[in-house]
Amino acid sequence: MAKSLLLISRQAPWSGPGAREALDIVLAGGAFDLPIGLLFLDDGVFQLSANQNAKALQQKDLSANLQALPMFGVEALFVCADSAAERGVDTAALALEEVQVLAAPGIVALIDRYDQVITL
Incomplete structure (x- = not known):
């Protein structure tokens, strides 16, 4: 049985x-049917902001990778929830609809559910 990540x-x-490396790891794990979860924490919540203008920052847009997650x-x-609130990110208007919003106790329980945890 595959270990969860x-x-x-x-x-x-x-x-x-x-941020890009995190998405690449998750997409690769999903392609190999690895039980995998992705938690956006701290400044990572900005990845879920809708209508980002990556070209203005001369960066590659990550929204296509985010939209591909369910396909993988x-x-x-x-x-x-705390990271989003601290940064003014409205969790009701995220770029992905199927994101579960968790408070600190829920995050602790989430981490305990997985065999392996990687932080980027």
Whole structure:
């Protein structure tokens, strides 16, 4: 039986390669039917903001990768309620509709559910 993996994405989409690498790992794991989850925490919640203008920052847009997650079997998507609130990100208007919003106790329980955890 495959071990489950939770990837915690903590970087904004424009702050470096971390956000893209996190999505690449999750998509690869999903392609191989690995039980995988993705938690957007801290500045990682900015990845879920709708209508980003990546070209203005000379960055590649991550929205296509985000939209591809369900096609790769990645449906366990989570966002930290506290991180979103601290950064003014409206969890009712995220770029992905199937994201579960979790408070701190829910995040602790989520991490405990997975065999492996990677933070980027």
